[in-house]
Amino acid sequence: MENGCVFCKILREELPCHRIVETLSSVAFLDIMPISKGHTLVVPKKHVETLEDLNVMELNDLFQLVQRISKACKVGLNASGTNLLLCNGKDAGQVVPHVHAHVVPRSPEDGLRFHPAQMEISKAELSEVAERLLQGLS
Numbered sequence: 324m325e326n327g328c329v330f331c332k333i334l335r336e337e338l339p340c341h342r343i344v345e346t347l348s349s350v351a352f353l354d355i356m357p358i359s360k361g362h363t364l365v366v367p368k369k370h371v372e373t374l375e376d377l378n379v380m381e382l383n384d385l386f387q388l389v390q391r392i393s394k395a396c397k398v399g400l401n402a403s404g405t406n407l408l409l410c411n412g413k414d415a416g417q418v419v420p421h422v423h424a425h426v427v428p429r430s431p432e433d434g435l436r437f438h439p440a441q442m443e444i445s446k447a448e449l450s451e452v453a454e455r456l457l458q459g460l461s
Contacts, residue, residue, distance in 0.1 A: 402428035
């Protein structure tokens with residue numbers, strides 16, 4: 324754990340939180356600045372900044388807990404859906420440099436919008452981007 328990280332302080336119980344559930348390598352707790360009631364953060368216990376820094380077991384544990392929290396929002400809060408958000412890196416909007424997934428309960432009357440303006444892209448550009456991504460997989 325990193326000393327100055329707010330999530331690490333929460334995990335060490337130096338800062339309070341409304342903890343929902345804990346697994347072998349992840350913890351879920353309520354966001355103190357929620358987008359909607361029940362907005363939950365799911366974080367790995369190990370301090371890592373980006374998704375790529377997690378090993379396969381930690382990644383699986385994190386996303387299994389995200390799935391459980393999403394279901395809990397529907398069952399326990401009567402949410403009709405959830406938004407899942409993970410900002411991976413500073414330029415992607417990650418504010419706390421510790422991997423965390425947001426599970427945001429949704430309802431028809433909440434008025435929230437999550438779709439940014441879309442860009443136009445040609446078929447040639449799509450082909451080029453797909454090829455570059457394939458190269459990045461190797």
